[in-house]
Amino acid sequence: MDNSVNRLLHHLLDELQNISQSGNTPPNKANSDQYLLDSILSCYGLENLAYITTDPFSLESRDPIYKVTYSSEWQEFYLRTDAENHDPAVIYGLREIVPFEWRNVELYDPAQLAFLNVASDFGLGENGFSIPIRDRFGARALVSMTISLNDQKWEKYSRRYRSELVNIAYLLHERFSPKCNPSIEEKYIGEDLTAREIESLQWTALGKTSEETAIILGLSKRSVNFHVNNAKLKLDTVTRSHAVARASALGLILPVL
């Protein structure tokens, strides 16, 4: 992989990590995904960035997954009308493998033409570029971007950044696709644990009772129980040992050897 892309992406991911640890911003996956997309937008001077995946082979997950930077009005319209069924870029893109410009997609379906008319009312739809994705699980995805450049500048831009954008498209897929990233939900579990909750859990992990932990931390036994119970809830676990195991697996507390 291109080193500059690596650096950029790692920088973004580090920053995401810092945000969720600082406690200033509510740690929330939706926010950090949006932050990642916005950062890529500003790094590459893009206007919009959109990720969509559908898994045509699985009946359970027929609803597509979206991550986009489009206006909320457009997103609302898109979701409400199941627009992926009429979006020519999506329909065409999921069977294509070469990155393509929207204006080169041939249109004959009236529903697709109607879709483009609406898109144009939202100020979208004319100039865009999509990168098709295929993964090892047989899933397909599409990363689309719009940028306001004239033809000549776009030509230059696209030559210079094509490989980087392809790499970024796949990194977004690795992050957003539930199959590539089965622990996608778990990863964010427990990020909202307070320092006290983590501390209490750490001593629990070392075999200390609530009384002992209370003495060590200079708290009341009731406070310790309160913190441990909160941790249990936040970790989506049912018992203390379950919570300890998960916190340890998530790297929130030091593993006990």
Next chain:
Amino acid sequence: MIVKINGNERSRYPELIDQMHVLRKEVFHERLKWDVEIKGDWEIDKFDDYDPLYLLSLDDAGYVRGALRLLPTTGPNMLRDIFHCLLPAGEIIESPVIWESSRFCVSLRDRDGNRSLSNLNTATAEIIAAMGEVGVLAGLSNIVTVYDHFLRRIISRAGCDETLVGGPVDIGGVKTYAGMFKVDEYDLEQFKLRWGLEGDLINHQEPRVIGAAA
């Protein structure tokens, strides 16, 4: 002339697709005696179901005289799913910027049934150059391919540099290799010059109709 056909376009070119599968049967089943799946007049396998990109070389009368299939190495592909024994144990090739080419074949005869080496050479050069153009368009660094010594000789005679990344391994009595080709715009231009290929090979098709959004 090169025609590029993606998953969306397969149903729009039924004759060309038919001729391609017929040619593949002739080359892989009858001539090279590979262990391939035959359905009637066609050679066709499961990778044809994954919406690959085909590059077809047509003769002056518009008949398919050569073909090649491209698939991303991130999705289902032959090297990973079938020929993984070619690579050193535990190694895989999976990258957004590496694609796999397979089923490269060229007819040894012209339309009148006469053996024609020039047909072979022109079609080979045209397909290799078109593959390079697709590589540039897709932002690729490399294209990996699985081939036997016969195809290897054709490709190297066309003047195409490869790096051997696997093999030879005996697969069904055929000495099989995996080779990696670099995608490089300058090398591509030199290659096209050498073979007298002019202009864009894959984008010659007339500009398509733009949607009503404009």
